[in-house]
Amino acid sequence: MGGSEQRYSTNPGDYKLLEEVGYGGTATVYRAIYLPFNQVVAVKCVDLDRCNINLDELRREAQSMRLIDHPNVVRAHCSFAVERSLWVVMPFMDQGSCLHLIKIAYNHGFQEDAIGSILKQTLKALHYLHHHGHIHRDVKAANILLDTNAAVKLAHFRLAADTHRSTNTFPGPPSWMAPELLQPGNGYNSKADIWSFGITALELAHGHAPFSKYPPMKVLLMTIQNAPPGLDYDRDKKFSKSFKEMVAMCLVKDQTKRPSAEKLLKHSFFKHAKPPELSVKKLFADLPPLWNRVKALQLKDAAQLAVKKMPSAEEEAISQNEYQRGVSAWNFDVDDLKAQASLLRDDDDIAVMREEDENNFFTYYKAGAIDSQSGTRKLNSVKSPQNKITSQVGAIDIKQSEQSEYLNKKEKIIESEIWEPEFPKNIVWTRNGSIKEASTSTVQKDISVNKIKTQSVKSRQTQSGPLLPGAVISHSLSERGWTLERLENENQLLGEKNNHELRQRAPSFSGPLMLPTRASANSLSAPIKSSGGFRDSLDDKSKANLVQIKGRFSVMSENLDLVKDIPVSSVSRRSSQGSPLWKSASVSDWMLNSKQLPIGQATKDSATNNISASLLMTHLQNLFQQTSIQQDLIMNLINNLHSAETIGDSQNGKLPPITRSSEINGTLDSAASERERLLLLKILELQTRMITLTNELTAEKLKYMQLQQQLTALHNQEQNKDNREEVV
Ligand SMILES: Nc1ncnc2c1ncn2[C@@H]1O[C@H](COP(=O)(O)OP(=O)(O)OP(=O)(O)O)[C@@H](O)[C@H]1O
Numbered sequence: 001m002g003g004s005e006q007r008y009s010t011n012p013g014d015y016k017l018l019e020e021v022g023y024g025g026t027a028t029v030y031r032a033i034y035l036p037f038n039q040v041v042a043v044k045c046v047d048l049d050r051c052n053i054n055l056d057e058l059r060r061e062a063q064s065m066r067l068i069d070h071p072n073v074v075r076a077h078c079s080f081a082v083e084r085s086l087w088v089v090m091p092f093m094d095q096g097s098c099l100h101l102i103k104i105a106y107n108h109g110f111q112e113d114a115i116g117s118i119l120k121q122t123l124k125a126l127h128y129l130h131h132h133g134h135i136h137r138d139v140k141a142a143n144i145l146l147d148t149n150a151a152v153k154l155a156h157f158r159l160a161a162d163t164h165r166s167t168n169t170f171p172g173p174p175s176w177m178a179p180e181l182l183q184p185g186n187g188y189n190s191k192a193d194i195w196s197f198g199i200t201a202l203e204l205a206h207g208h209a210p211f212s213k214y215p216p217m218k219v220l221l222m223t224i225q226n227a228p229p230g231l232d233y234d235r236d237k238k239f240s241k242s243f244k245e246m247v248a249m250c251l252v253k254d255q256t257k258r259p260s261a262e263k264l265l266k267h268s269f270f271k272h273a274k275p276p277e278l279s280v281k282k283l284f285a286d287l288p289p290l291w292n293r294v295k296a297l298q299l300k301d302a303a304q305l306a307v308k309k310m311p312s313a314e315e316e317a318i319s320q321n322e323y324q325r326g327v328s329a330w331n332f333d334v335d336d337l338k339a340q341a342s343l344l345r346d347d348d349d350i351a352v353m354r355e356e357d358e359n360n361f362f363t364y365y366k367a368g369a370i371d372s373q374s375g376t377r378k379l380n381s382v383k384s385p386q387n388k389i390t391s392q393v394g395a396i397d398i399k400q401s402e403q404s405e406y407l408n409k410k411e412k413i414i415e416s417e418i419w420e421p422e423f424p425k426n427i428v429w430t431r432n433g434s435i436k437e438a439s440t441s442t443v444q445k446d447i448s449v450n451k452i453k454t455q456s457v458k459s460r461q462t463q464s465g466p467l468l469p470g471a472v473i474s475h476s477l478s479e480r481g482w483t484l485e486r487l488e489n490e491n492q493l494l495g496e497k498n499n500h501e502l503r504q505r506a507p508s509f510s511g512p513l514m515l516p517t518r519a520s521a522n523s524l525s526a527p528i529k530s531s532g533g534f535r536d537s538l539d540d541k542s543k544a545n546l547v548q549i550k551g552r553f554s555v556m557s558e559n560l561d562l563v564k565d566i567p568v569s570s571v572s573r574r575s576s577q578g579s580p581l582w583k584s585a586s587v588s589d590w591m592l593n594s595k596q597l598p599i600g601q602a603t604k605d606s607a608t609n610n611i612s613a614s615l616l617m618t619h620l621q622n623l624f625q626q627t628s629i630q631q632d633l634i635m636n637l638i639n640n641l642h643s644a645e646t647i648g649d650s651q652n653g654k655l656p657p658i659t660r661s662s663e664i665n666g667t668l669d670s671a672a673s674e675r676e677r678l679l680l681l682k683i684l685e686l687q688t689r690m691i692t693l694t695n696e697l698t699a700e701k702l703k704y705m706q707l708q709q710q711l712t713a714l715h716n717q718e719q720n721k722d723n724r725e726e727v728v
Pocket residue numbers: 021022023024025026027028029042044074090091092093094096097100138142143145155156157158
């Protein structure tokens with residue numbers, strides 16, 4: 001049981017963290033030197049703020065992993081808390097995970113001989129764990145680690161758990177989850193690992209897990225409803241019959257019919273598996289060091305995030321829905337899942353595009369389409385890995401009180417962190433697929449990339465949906481929106497009694513604010529929150545002008561005219577004041593005017609009160625109307641801009657013809673060129689303006705509410721005074 005092993009200290013100062021070599025939903029893993037032994041180790045820094053698990057539980061699991069001793073399981077040397085993170089010290093697996101390898105060099109999966117060896121070693125690890133009463137619960141390519149000697153080890157200490165635990169909470173990723181985990185009350189056992197093992201076999205064979213192109217909700221439903229995935233007898237001709245059979249045995253929905261790890265090891269596929277030294281070593285023979293691969297993957301993630309991951313309205317709304325319903329916390333209600341998933345569309349483009357992007361990334365990078373800059377500015381602000389963790393968390397978990405300040409800064413954040421990712425200058429991707437680096441990398445050098453990556457990690461964690469560059473912003477916006485709404489409702493309740501009379505005479509704004517939801521705040525084409533949906537909120541006149549319904553959005557004839565009149569240049573930030581978009585909805589102009597009305601004077605006369613209230617009301621109604629129309633207008637403008645630019649440029653030979661997937665009906669998926677990025681920036685500007693307008697409107701409405709209450713209070717005072725005078 002490793003009793004002879006030297007003890008590792010729990011003093012963080014004894015570990016010198018070097019490069020980042022991996023990251024997951026909750027942790028970043030570094031290559032490190034354990035100074036007392038001058039030995040290379042891996043240190044996994046688990047961010048406790050990103051875990052649903054408490055420190056004690058984590059510690060217990062880390063301790064239990066220390067007792068594990070098997071050549072195919074990564075063992076924890078020790079673990080200890082460092083500020084808001086838990087450090088787990090492990091042996092360093094210098095070839096990283098199978099997923100890394102797939103992503104960097106084997107997009108379409110490994111050869112069967114390598115798969116056989118890797119799976120056999122993994123199965124041995126599972127057999128050992130199951131035999132000792134553990135369920136791994138997170139078997140996947142990302143958790144199968146390799147080293148230069150072709151050792152294959154199953155990692156991820158945190159999720160190993162007691163086999164006797166029978167629960168509905170199973171924090172595994174959707175694609176790898178066994179069907180029994182989705183059926184409430186069924187419980188699960190080690191056979192759930194066998195299912196995940198079968199899915200991992202497909203992942204290694206194809207380069208991705210089945211259903212991975214779908215949103216998590218859909219994956220869950222497909223796992224329950226569809227026939228189990230497997231190797232296709234026709235399509236997967238290159239694979240042997242015995243491999244196909246083995247996978248089919250693992251992917252049986254009825255857990256009782258799945259073989260145990262022990263039994264599976266006796267399958268002919270594993271009996272004939274080659275030793276890893278023969279089949280696995282060659283996988284990484286020509287590849288650069290792990291940390292350079294990881295860096296390249298981070299660049300790829302960052303670039304994808306920057307140019308393509310602006311979610312469509314539906315994707316984001318779905319993601320929002322999941323978030324609100326707590327599905328990402330694995331709180332399953334199968335009927336509910338079914339109902340929700342049936343609303344999702346099958347979109348094969350997602351996978352195709354992802355594959356294309358992966359293949360094209362290095363081409364873009366080499367061609368200089370992605371700008372390389374040094375990361376000096378950001379590096380200066382972060383001095384140590386500990387600080388880094390804290391600052392990442394700080395950047396994400398924004399308190400409500402800080403939100404307005406954050407919102408003011410959001411434009412800068414968007415520009416500097418998403419649209420202009422900073423890439424280290426000194427990385428060169430060479431022909432044979434290796435990366436050259438001018439100097440040794442350090443943790444500090446990675447920070448700029450990490451920051452972008454962290455956003456993606458966070459969005460994965462909380463949304464179970466596509467990676468959203470604006471996840472943080474949208475989150476704050478949503479909270480802010482709801483806070484205002486609640487405030488407004490509270491105000492209303494307070495003033496309910498006094499307002500009664502006034503409300504009889506003037507139309508009331510007592511319904512929910514027509515604020516965008518979290519989804520719509522971040523998305524150009526998301527549904528607008530209103531009692532009956534955006535289209536319902538249009539008046540009859542607007543309906544008469546409706547010329548096109550695009551998805552959930554209506555294009556009005558008057559908008560079309562307006563759009564035609566707007567030159568593209570007029571949407572730039574500097575000229576925005578002169579733009580019709582601003583002119584028609586400038587709440588601040590009106591605010592100045594309204595301030596000229598002396599409140600005291602107005603309140604002396606109740607008739608005047610009512611007039612000013614109804615004036616305010618009319619104005620606000622107009623503003624609401626205008627904002628709605630402008631949202632449509634912006635949508636339309638974007639569509640026009642995009643299609644005009646695209647057609648124009650492709651005719652001029654400036655841009656490659658853009659495929660169907662680049663249509664902007666809420667999604668700007670395939671943006672590969674500089675030109676497209678500029679367009680995205682413009683769109684972002686428009687989006688920001690829309691949000692600003694909404695904010696102004698909301699602030700104004702709150703002011704109005706307060707004013708209304710003051711008026712009512714004064715009016716009541718007057719009345720009481722009159723009554724008293726009458727009595728006297
Ligand atoms: N001992 C190690 N040696 C080298 N690389 C490692 C080691 N442990 C982990 N890694 C790398 O770091 C990545 C993230 O590690 P891990 O999966 O443990 O993080 P996590 O945040 O707990 O993951 P998850 O997203 O599944 O919760 C792994 O996929 C692997 O590539």
